Amino acid sequence: MFTALFLFVSVTSISQSAVLQYDSRIINGEDVAPGEIPYQVSLQTQNFFHFCGGSILSEYYVITAAHCVAEKRLADMIIVAGTVSLIRSGVKRAIKQIISHKEYDPYNSYINDIALLKLLAPLKPSRDIGFVTLPKQDEIIQQGTAARVSGFGRISESSSGSNFLLKATVYITDQEYCKNIYNKILEYIYDTHICANDPNISRGSCKGDSGGPLIVNETLVGLVSWANGCSLTDYPTVHTRVSSYIDWIKKNAV
Template sequence: MTLLESLHLNSLIIRVSLDFVQGRIVGGYTPSPNSIKYIVSLQSSKGQHFCGGSLVHKSWVLTAAHCNIGCMMVVAGDYTLGAYEGTEQYSKPLSLIPHPQYNRTTNNADIMLIKLSAPIELNRYMSLAPLPKQNAGLLAGRMCRVSGWGSTSHSGGLTPLTLRTVKLPIVSTSKCNSSNSFSGNITANMICAGSSTGGKDACKGDSGGPLVCDGCVYGLVSWGNGCGDSRFPGVYTAVSRFRRWIDQTIYSPYSRCLKSVGLFSRKD
């Protein structure tokens, strides 16, 4: 059995559950209300948060491809889930567009754009996420920040769920691909980030959320082996590898013609 197959059997690859997601940022802190103005919550038809995302255009959200459950609501301007704050905006997806090279088995190209049925108003609570240039790189050791909603413990969570953030250093691909870590399963389309001492990480429910470095969304929470394990950094989709695809999709003259009939749906 390969390492990748083992991770699948132990339900460690995909950090999202369609029944109930216990999202959490491990070892983080609570940022100031609405200080991360571009983050959005993806919620099921029952109002349960299951993934994060970033507003990259008033009508488009960037998230992970494995967050594709078909029926969802995008909530922008939120801070504490389950508590009405008057800053929230809601929009249903018109289309979900995973990257055409997305591979569920390897999680390569784990990136998706969501076209909204109604645009999000940009105001003091919501702004657009800055993105890196195509193929822009990051040096190992660069400190970044990942954000998401949920419990701060592995054993369970309290509601309402307040946004949390944790700072993490970038881990080199060679170290992340070493035999005592991910053994070669990290592709050029992925970034690793994690603490050498463990205890700090993104986890279930944080999928699709932003990893911000130098003020830009360089990564999307994608997969990992457990949460906060020093041997296994968190794995993120490298947004800079897909900047051209993002721009072409959003600004294509055909994007305004996308209909719900083009919806991709995952039911597994």
């Protein structure tokens, strides 16, 4: 089942019939305390339906997955910051501009899955709102490093989304293992991907968590992008490797 977190849906015929389902949620996660992950945002429709996650880069910019905002109209979306509950109102901001990576292709959304959202009005730092830290360009994260993923996504493949922000600990996967396991189902892993999961228990992102942060030592190392299934122990979740795009981010988030 492919989850683009959007989630990969079960496939009857592997590869060509595999369908990206962008929208994931945290499985086997824990509640996030107010202010614990102050850069986490919820991307929502104008009628307040959560569909993706993101992280606050600065007062005017949010970073997310390009597949979350591809072919969407500015007037149809808002971001909600400063809350760990979709039931309680957070700080809402309209979006002024969508800046997807120039080499992102919605028909090949597995790669260059990164976008910036320029906000119409600034987000002011507070206890509940803060800015995420970026890695250095091409910084390498070692295999086995503990990471944290968070989001408002599904708590199981068959459930509805969570109204509360959840977090889970996963581990950076060996890149060669990730390449080899996905090669079995004819999917390609690029150097601009970073994979993570828990090899012992189903834990991590699912449908609705797309675009949300993968964090190592309070640094944004990945954006939830896609996977075969939801938080499987054998197939890691694939994230956009943020360190591959630092120069692009700095050039465009101005």
